[in-house]
Amino acid sequence: MADLIVHASGIDKTYYTGKVKVQALKGVNLDVRSGEMVAIMGPSGCGKTTLLNCLSGLDEIDAGQVLIDGVLLHAMHDDERSDYRARRMGFVFQLYNLLPVLSAVENVELPLLVSGVSPSEAHRRSVEMLDLMGLADRARHLPAELSGGQRQRVTIARALVNQPSIIWADEPTGDLDSETAGEIIDLMCHLNQANGQSFVLVTHSQEVGNRAHRIIRMRDGQIEDDGFKADGFLDSQNPGSSSDSGSGNSEPGNSGSNASDMAAGE
Numbered sequence: 001m002a003d004l005i006v007h008a009s010g011i012d013k014t015y016y017t018g019k020v021k022v023q024a025l026k027g028v029n030l031d032v033r034s035g036e037m038v039a040i041m042g043p044s045g046c047g048k049t050t051l052l053n054c055l056s057g058l059d060e061i062d063a064g065q066v067l068i069d070g071v072l073l074h075a076m077h078d079d080e081r082s083d084y085r086a087r088r089m090g091f092v093f094q095l096y097n098l099l100p101v102l103s104a105v106e107n108v109e110l111p112l113l114v115s116g117v118s119p120s121e122a123h124r125r126s127v128e129m130l131d132l133m134g135l136a137d138r139a140r141h142l143p144a145e146l147s148g149g150q151r152q153r154v155t156i157a158r159a160l161v162n163q164p165s166i167i168w169a170d171e172p173t174g175d176l177d178s179e180t181a182g183e184i185i186d187l188m189c190h191l192n193q194a195n196g197q198s199f200v201l202v203t204h205s206q207e208v209g210n211r212a213h214r215i216i217r218m219r220d221g222q223i224e225d226d227g228f229k230a231d232g233f234l235d236s237q238n239p240g241s242s243s244d245s246g247s248g249n250s251e252p253g254n255s256g257s258n259a260s261d262m263a264a265g266e
């Protein structure tokens with residue numbers, strides 16, 4: 001079990017809305033290895049967002065357990081869990097859109113301030129992160145003064161500024177045109193390779209899915225294919241080597257593009 005950033009077993013999650021009961025997750029088991037980039041795919045309503053919320057501790061679970069880097073997430077008290085999230089996880093979720101009244105750099109500073117970093121240090125690191133995203137000259141812009149792709153890069157900067165070991169992304173390219181979506185996925189693959197951070201991303205795009213090490217397919221609250229070989233064999237040296245998920249692409253981020261290329265292209 002060593003080297004697993006996520007080890008989830010038997011996750012059940014049921015929503016009750018009035019008289020309607022929705023079993024959103026039914027006994028989900030999922031492992032993600034350190035440094036792995038996995039894509040979760042499946043039809044609308046199959047439970048992808050619910051799974052991200054449950055794995056990241058944003059939502060409670062009804063049964064099962066989630067270990068993040070060996071730590072039992074749902075056994076923590078709320079405050080402890082929030083703190084753990086702020087320090088160890090990054091989020092690229094629509095629910096966490098950029099705050100419209102804060103500039104790009106102020107948005108990026110937020111998670112640092114929440115985890116107790118001093119304002120001057122938070123500012124320094126945020127400027128550095130925006131620079132890495134090719135957005136140094138946009139730091140003072142409000143979100144409304146940025147393009148969709150630039151906004152998404154600010155969101156990624158915010159997710160990464162704490163140097164989290166895992167980044168959760170729910171349809172990170174969903175609202176973007178295909179070219180900008182390509183740039184964003186290039187950027188995430190680059191960060192995954194350069195820093196060894198793990199990414200769990202939900203996507204409806206097969207193109208985005210193909211860039212991940214592994215595609216996990218969900219249907220009706222269950223994982224119907226976890227992208228591993230039938231015998232469960234995994235090459236322990238290279239997360240990418242397990243990508244027999246039909247993508248035919250074992251080299252994520254292989255477009256050669258990186259954040260500074262993108263910056264230069266602007």
Ligand SMILES: Nc1ncnc2c1ncn2[C@@H]1O[C@H](COP(=O)(O)OP(=O)(O)OP(=O)(O)O)[C@@H](O)[C@H]1O
Pocket residue numbers: 015016017022023024042043044045046047048049050051
């Ligand atoms: N807060 C909630 N209260 C009640 N039911 C919910 C809630 N959140 C999700 N559901 C239900 O749980 C199921 C799974 O929803 P979820 O948002 O996880 O789907 P999804 O796979 O992310 O879909 P999409 O691709 O459309 O985003 C759906 O049937 C949905 O209606």
Ligand SMILES: [Mg+2]
Pocket residue numbers: 048049050170
């Ligand atoms: Mg969703």
